[in-house]
Amino acid sequence: MSAEHKNSPNIGRVTACFGRRGQLETASGKQLDYLAASRRHKPVCGDRVRFDVRGDDSPALLNGVLPRDSELARAGANWRTEVIAANFSLLAVVAAAEPLPDYELADRLICAAARSGTEALLVWNKIDLGRKRPARLREYERAGFEVLSVSALAGTRMRNLARRLKERVTVFAGQSGSGKSTLINALLRRKVAAAGNLSAGARQGRHTTASAAMHTLPNGARVMDLPGVRSLMPVLDNHADLLAGYPEFSPYAAECRFANCRHRKEPGCAVLAAVAAGRIPAGRYAGYLALLREFERKPPLA
Secondary structure (H helix, E strand, C coil): CCCCCECCEEEEEEEEEECCEEEEEECCCCEEEEEECCCCCCCCCCCEEEEEECCCCCCEEEEEECCCCCEEEEECHHHCEEEEEECCCEEEEEEECCCCCCHHHHHHHHHHHHHHCCEEEEEEECHHHCCCCCHHHHHHHHCCCEEEECECCCCECHHHHHHHHCCCEEEEEECCCCCHHHHHHHHHCCCCCCCCCECCCCCCECCCCCCCEEEECCCCCEEEECCCCCCCCECCCCHHHHHCCCHHHHHHHCCCCCCCCCCCCCCCCHHHHHHHCCCCCHHHHHHHHHHHHHHHHCCCCC
16 A cells, blocks of 8 residues: 555554554555554554554554564563564574673573574674673574674674664664664664663663664664663463573483473483583573573463
């Protein structure tokens, strides 16, 4: 559809969301403010939606959310499922030397990507700080994950990242202060996303992104900037969802004595044997155990 007409149904894509209000992009590329028709409509950034154009400069009326190809969800208040982004094909997990990288969060996000059926990419930002590359990054590479090292501030290797994102819809996620908004500003070649400094003392990141927002890069790629999160519990329905984030376990798990082995202390566990022999990195295995403990003690998600 090349144009949007008053009182006729249209299809658009949500590019920013603030509760029942937000912005959407029409099929012709126009940005419109919208208002959800009711509280039962709960769009998130990336959603494809139906809307009607209204007169008198009123916001478009969003009256339907179309089925999602993928979604990023977390456990919200009272452990209820809270979807925060939709219809993406790549999840870029951003980390940096400052603040100290939260590898447990990175692992959670990787599990969330696997659960949604999308790829995960690790972006190691702030290489301009001159810090030694952490050994943990090599562990991710050994597990089969791609790691791109860049500096958004200095512009180093940003072309490589832009090429990787081409023809994709990518969600940027990671801890506050890792430079997600600065990365997106560098990719866009203009400032549209808020970027903040690290707080003094603890060197923790300040939350500078209030809600998810989608932007289009010069090469046509679309990127979503999520609020910084220091903890994000991926929605995992079963143990298989958790294991999907640890593909390096798969060849050994098939050899475990018990089909329902949790790879913790069970006799005949081939994964434990692989960890002891150094074939599975100890850091990755420790991350798995941390997520397993949380998975086992949480109540079922609604």
